[in-house]
Amino acid sequence: MLLDKPEGKPDEKVAWGSDIAAQMLRRCGIRYLSLNPGASYRGLHDSLVNHLGNVSPSILLCLHEDHSVAIAHGYAKAAGEPMGCVLHSNVGLFHGMMGLFNAWCDRVPMVVLGATGPVDSEKRRPWIDWIHTSRDQGAYIRSIMKWDDQPTSPQALVESMTRANLATRSAPTAPVYICLDAGFQEQRLDKEPEWPDLARFKPPAPPRPSKEAIAQTLALVAQAQRPVVMFGRGSRQMEFWQPRIRLAERLGACVLTDLKQAAAFPSDHPAHYVPPFNVLGKPARELLCEADLIIALDWTDLGGALRQARNVGKVTAKIVAANLDQMLHTGANMEYQALPPVDVMMATTGDAAVAELVEALGPGNAKAPWKAKLPGKPRGGGDSGGMITMEQIASTLRAEFNDPGKVSFCTLGRGWPFDVWPIENGMTYLGKDGGGGLGSGPGLSVGAAVALHDQGRYAVSMLGDGDFCMGATAIWTAARHRIPLLVLVNNNRSYFNDELHQDTVARTRGRETKNRWIGLRLENPNPDIAKLAEAQGAVGIGPITKAAAVKPALEKGVAILKQGGVCVIDLHVDPPPERAVISALGHRETGY
Numbered sequence: 001m002l003l004d005k006p007e008g009k010p011d012e013k014v015a016w017g018s019d020i021a022a023q024m025l026r027r028c029g030i031r032y033l034s035l036n037p038g039a040s041y042r043g044l045h046d047s048l049v050n051h052l053g054n055v056s057p058s059i060l061l062c063l064h065e066d067h068s069v070a071i072a073h074g075y076a077k078a079a080g081e082p083m084g085c086v087l088h089s090n091v092g093l094f095h096g097m098m099g100l101f102n103a104w105c106d107r108v109p110m111v112v113l114g115a116t117g118p119v120d121s122e123k124r125r126p127w128i129d130w131i132h133t134s135r136d137q138g139a140y141i142r143s144i145m146k147w148d149d150q151p152t153s154p155q156a157l158v159e160s161m162t163r164a165n166l167a168t169r170s171a172p173t174a175p176v177y178i179c180l181d182a183g184f185q186e187q188r189l190d191k192e193p194e195w196p197d198l199a200r201f202k203p204p205a206p207p208r209p210s211k212e213a214i215a216q217t218l219a220l221v222a223q224a225q226r227p228v229v230m231f232g233r234g235s236r237q238m239e240f241w242q243p244r245i246r247l248a249e250r251l252g253a254c255v256l257t258d259l260k261q262a263a264a265f266p267s268d269h270p271a272h273y274v275p276p277f278n279v280l281g282k283p284a285r286e287l288l289c290e291a292d293l294i295i296a297l298d299w300t301d302l303g304g305a306l307r308q309a310r311n312v313g314k315v316t317a318k319i320v321a322a323n324l325d326q327m328l329h330t331g332a333n334m335e336y337q338a339l340p341p342v343d344v345m346m347a348t349t350g351d352a353a354v355a356e357l358v359e360a361l362g363p364g365n366a367k368a369p370w371k372a373k374l375p376g377k378p379r380g381g382g383d384s385g386g387m388i389t390m391e392q393i394a395s396t397l398r399a400e401f402n403d404p405g406k407v408s409f410c411t412l413g414r415g416w417p418f419d420v421w422p423i424e425n426g427m428t429y430l431g432k433d434g435g436g437g438l439g440s441g442p443g444l445s446v447g448a449a450v451a452l453h454d455q456g457r458y459a460v461s462m463l464g465d466g467d468f469c470m471g472a473t474a475i476w477t478a479a480r481h482r483i484p485l486l487v488l489v490n491n492n493r494s495y496f497n498d499e500l501h502q503d504t505v506a507r508t509r510g511r512e513t514k515n516r517w518i519g520l521r522l523e524n525p526n527p528d529i530a531k532l533a534e535a536q537g538a539v540g541i542g543p544i545t546k547a548a549a550v551k552p553a554l555e556k557g558v559a560i561l562k563q564g565g566v567c568v569i570d571l572h573v574d575p576p577p578e579r580a581v582i583s584a585l586g587h588r589e590t591g592y
């Protein structure tokens, strides 16, 4: 990676208000800071460069604040710890808000620094400092932050950043925001503040389930013939991976995992009943109806899953759930999802619940799952009539790596063939955007790639063409800072998701479904994805429109990735026929 080195020796004396904020970032272990510059934090910017020497943290420059936030978000997903980002007073914050919403919904840790024009009006420059000043910037985002503050003295800033660090890293994790007064940042200090001993401000281990809850669960387990474990949010670390497998095998359970969350369980394990999904398909719904015990561990939307199951039958299972998410629920947003009925509720993380349950179950033999894994889709011998398929991309890409276990998919497109490239470990797949905010994919990928580079892993991403075009300029940050990344664009030349919605509406109203493409197709002209990539300083390849051209393109892309470069490949992948003819409701259409 290329991180900029300032000229001369840093001025190590803590002499200005903003030096305190910079010091605290370093002391809290923040390694990178994504930003787009702004005068409201010119004091902090100077402290980062001329006081800290642009080391711990180092600046990653971004072309848009939405990318700054997405990069910090992607980093947290891959590293399991917070990155920082800085958002220029009000306007930068407004730009970054969608990314903040995604990060909030995804429950990632993140230290967000903002700034306001001088709170003391005597210190404001005419016009622009007044434009920069809002009464309460935190108010714009308070409903999507775990905590926020606007400290007004040196010692208050020290405490504020200590608290921010503690809050964002404590389960349930979520972003925190500190707004720095421009006037205070540029104030000369008469003395250094007192620094805290951060060893005394460490996040606590998550609470453990009560003995009663564990005993009640064991009683339900003893009676259960058909247990299902739903693994939702969890750590990327192997120390949490093995116990999940142990729990499923000890129970003889069938397992479900959620594509909205990162890898939680090996998708090729016999217990993993259907491939990871976004919405429950019929087999998963039926499985929940057949189950007599459901153990949902930090599952994002248990209430929604049960409602989907009730469309195909009755859910009669006893339900055990573990999560701490309720601690973040307020009346502001409904990302808390439908309220599920639960027989045994454990106020703990899914990973802590697994550890406790494995221990409580004690030694015993592994059992086969009570229901055999569904067979994968039959493959038609690989003849797609020259069209590019996801299966071809996955198998060709996999063959390019001697060590595919070291590849991490920062995001994955819909329809990824998990039988061709399964989830093998906790780092295989890093989940989705959290809040459904389009344009985040490129930034998430760049941020994840920073952490993956540090871990010696390969960062590969698959993005929709709409997502890529909206966030394409995030790729410049990867090129600028030499962050190795391979992006594959699953280009259907459309906001295809919405074609299905327009199809549904037209169908419901008895209107013409053939018009579903109008206002949605990204054609005539096609945005030139390879050129968009090249304009950011990456290598752009494509459009690749025929199956025969896929292998050479992927070969080149992987070679660039391995050399530490940034490459974007535009692959024209048409929706598979069975998908092209359905509406969002999932009804089949024969005449389209």
Ligand SMILES: Cc1ncc(C[n+]2csc(CCOP(=O)(O)OP(=O)(O)O)c2C)c(N)n1
Pocket (backbone or CB within 6 Å): 098, 414, 436, 437, 438, 439, 463, 464, 465, 466, 467, 468, 492, 494, 495, 496, 497, 498
């Ligand atoms: C900021 C934002 N604007 C609009 C949407 C609505 N939206 C959801 S999916 C989608 C289409 C995405 O297109 P693409 O990335 O090409 O994926 P595809 O559906 O074609 O596979 C749109 C426009 C959104 N989620 N976020």
Ligand SMILES: [Mg+2]
Pocket (backbone or CB within 6 Å): 464, 465, 466, 490, 491, 492, 493, 494, 495, 496
């Ligand atoms: Mg598309």
